[in-house]
Amino acid sequence: MSGMSVIFAPLLPWPAIWAAGGVALVLLALALWRGLRGWALRALAALVLLAAIAQPSLQREQTAPLSDIVLLIDDRSASQTLSDRAAQTDTALANVQAQLDALPNVETRRVTVKDGAENAGTELGAALSEALASEPRARVAGAVVISDGQAHDAALAPDLPGPLQLLLTGRAADWDRRLVIQTAPAFGIIGEESSIRLKVEDQGKVPASIGTKAKLTISIDGKNPKTYDVNVGRDLELPLTLDHGGQNVVQFTLTPVEGELTTRNNTATVQINGVRDRLRVLLVSGQPHAGERTWRNLLKSDAGVDLVHFTILRPPEKQDGVPVSELSLIAFPTQELFVDKIDEFDLIIFDRYGARGILPSSYFDNIRDYVERGGAILVAAGPEYATVESLYQTSLGSIMPARPTGRVLSESFLPRPTELGLRHPVTAGLKGAPPPADKAKDDAKAPHWGHWLRQVELSDPKGEVVMSGADGKPLLVLSREGKGRVALLASDQAWLWDRGYDGGGPQLELLRRIAHWEMKEPELEEEALYAEIDPGALSMTIVRRSMKDDVPPASVTLPDGTVQDVPLSQSAPGRFTARWTAPGPGLYTLKDGDLARVVAMGPASPREFEQTIASGEPLAKAIAASGGAVTRLEEGIPRIREVAVGRATSGRGWIGITPRGARATTDIRVQPVLPAWAWLLLAALLTLGAWMIEGRGRRMA
Structure with a gap:
């Protein structure tokens, strides 16, 4: 097809040409006023000169029709796997593609939409925007979307130049809980009640026979599940009490009901980190000494610690005639602390305490029973521990992890982690730690902490020796x-570490770890199994901490009940790890012998x-703006028609696209109306004619 148009390529700017035209009009008016008979020819001559300056040309274009483009979007997100939606989509996609292929001058651009990253849902709006941006807008005759309509980014749907037709999968009778x-x-604070608010909700056309009650099962870390009857459609406030620190995986599960669309949304998990409200510490100092203030400052500086501290300022052997009742400003409540309320303390610290008769022996019996019931004590031993006043000589001796020999080693020594200490979570990985004594070849070059100057010699350790001191003797026993x-x-x-002597050392971190190990924090257990989950991904690092030289593979139980064995390799002393990717979201159980941990993967x-429930509501605004419609595939696959712009684009059993009639220019030819010499010749002839007419008129006159 060809078309013709006139174009101009003026020699002067258009304002100059219009100015010249104005001058010509003035001269023409003057000629008329003077009664010149050749005024018409003069006007034509001026017009020819102006046309010559404008340089008119004839432009001939050869064009070819372009095909219309239809965007065909098929939704393959997770919600499209419900019921028979995938089969509906496959059938409709093949049928629509065949119909579009049969239409003359129509091309199809197919886009498949899958689940968005990081639980973003179905991104139909973004898919439509990207597909439209990739095509010439003037050729897009419409878009056909095969989906359940649940677009989670519907606000991003573009303003389409053609109708947006949604072919809706699913069934009108679908319902779900x-x-x-x-x-x-x-x-959540350990031992205190927390609350979780939840709701059981029904969607779609729920049969009357289903009722308004549901069974809800709650479990923490997969243990001790409890089932409750709850009301559907009402907000529920459920109390929850955590019994251990660290991560607690709380799982809520609805008992499936026959006929509901899916059970994938019948389960929800919440990960709650269990923390202690405050660490209640009783610090008993046997006598004032240089390290006493360090202990007090350390504990008082932690806002999470409630400290009760008393120091024995005068030993009983000092005889100065002062009655015992007057040794303190107020009567110290030893009966209340060591008998009545001892179980309220999380940790008792004996700092250089000697059994000098201040505390009755029955109190030590009570402290021993307190430990055996689950309490914890930390003994920072001074020279008193090597004498007859040692705590080892009381009833606490039966629970002491090592026996004093009676010697006090008053010499400079370097505290070191033992071979066992390199694996134990209390001492493993402490910054600047020197190597164990049997592996230290050149202490001048090896990293080291500051030296200490005194140590009580211990023997017969029955606990785990994680640090050694002078002559390799046990220094820290757990x-x-x-x-x-x-x-x-x-x-x-x-x-001395706190004061920076000889370079100092990690006093705060070491004592913090000891206290939290005694509080049974999961992160500091010698034998532990847990997972470090990658945010926003279905992968995790399985971590097995152990005091053993090697560990068996960890077993992973998948949500469907299948079990996989995952080999672990040592990544650090006492730490065995493996990277593992889950096949999908859900609850996974890690096991190794008696150790088990529940891990929630995915959102x-x-x-x-x-x-x-399939619905066109999320895309309703975009569909209405484009003039499209929502058609249920349950009622049959519609026929596709071409309709003119402004006409209805849907009807019973059919949907329409609007042909755009776009064309492409294949050839352009430009030819001047007259060559330049012809314009000049024509202007000269017209001017000569005007002169001859006017000359004849003067002779006749």
């Missing part, structure tokens, strides 16, 4: 007694299953 976690705490724990530090010189509430 889901569990919604409304609020859940990120942290043990379990009954349900409780005991730590024995055979020196009162830890305060706690997959966005794809928040709204499972």
Whole structure:
């Protein structure tokens, strides 16, 4: 097809040409006023000159029709796997593609939409925008989307130049029940009640026979599940009490009901970090000494510690006639602390304490029982521990992790982690740690902490010796007694690290780890199994901490009940790890012997299953703006027609696209109306004619 148009290539700017035209009009008016008979020819001559300056040309274009483009979007997100939606999509996609291929002058651009990254849901709006941006807008005759309509980015849907036709999968009779976690705490105080707000919600056309009751099962770390009857459609406030620190995986599961669309949204998980409200510490100092203030400052500086501290300022053997009742400003409540309220303390610290008769022997019996019931004591031993006043000589001796020999080694020595200490979580990885004594070849070059100056010699350790001191003697011994724990530090010189003596050392971190190990924090257990989950991904690092030289593979139980064995390799002393990728979201159970840990992979509430009922509502605004329609595939696959712009684009059993009639220019030819010499010749002839007419008129006159 060809077309013709006139174009101009003026020799002068258009304002100059219009000015020249104005001058010509003035001269023409003057000629008329004077009665010149050749005024018409003069006007034509001026017009020819102006046309010559404008240089008119004839432009001929050869064009060819362009095909129309239809965007064909098929939704393959997770919600499209429900019921028979995938089969509906496959059938409709093949049928629509065949119909579009049969239309003359129509091309198809197919786009498949899958689940968005990081639980973003179905990104239909972004897919439409990207597909439209990739094509010439003037050729897009419409878009056909085969989906359940649950677009989670519908606001991004573009303004289409043609109709947006949604072919809706699913069934009108579909219904579903889901569990919604409304609020859940990120942290919970151990032993105190927390609350989680949730709701059981029904969607779609729920049969009357289903009722308004649901069975909800709750478990923490997969243990001790409890089932409750709850009301559907009402907010529920459930109390929850955590019994251990660290990560607690709380799982909520709805009992499936026959006929619901999916059970994928019947389960929700919440990960709550269990923390202690405050660490209640009783610090008993046997006598004032240089390290006492260090202990007090260390404990008082921690806002999470409630400290009760008393110091024995005068030993009983000092005879100065002062009555015992007047030795302190107020009567110290030893009966209340060591008998009545001893179980309220998380940790008792004996700092250079000697049994000098201040505390009755029955109190030590009570402290021993407190440990065996689950309490914890830390003994920072001074020279008193090597004498007859030693705590070892009391009833606490039966739970002490090592026996004093009676010697006090008053010499400079370097505290070191033992071979066992390199694996134990209390001492493993402490910054600047020197190598064990049997591996230290050149102490001048090896990293080291500051030296200490005194140590009580210990023998017969029955606990784990994690640090050694002078002559390789036990320095820090940890043990379990009954349900409780005991730590024995055979020196009162830890305060030298706090003062920076000889370079100092990690006093704060070491004492913090000892205290938290005694509080049974999961992160400091010798034998532990846990997972470090990559944020936003279905992969994790399985970590097995052990005091053994090697460990067996960890078994991973998948949500469907299958079990996989994952080999572990040593990445650090006492630490065995493996990278593992989960096949999908859900709850996974890690096991190694008696150790077990429940891990939640993927989002706690997959966005794809928040709204499972097929609906055109999310895309309704974009569909209405484009003049399209929503057609249920359940009622049959519609025929596709071409309709003119402004006409209805849908009807019973059919949908329409609007041909755009776009054309491409294949050839352009430009030819001047007259050559330049012809314009000049024509202007000269017209001017000569005017002169001859006017000359004849004067002779006749």
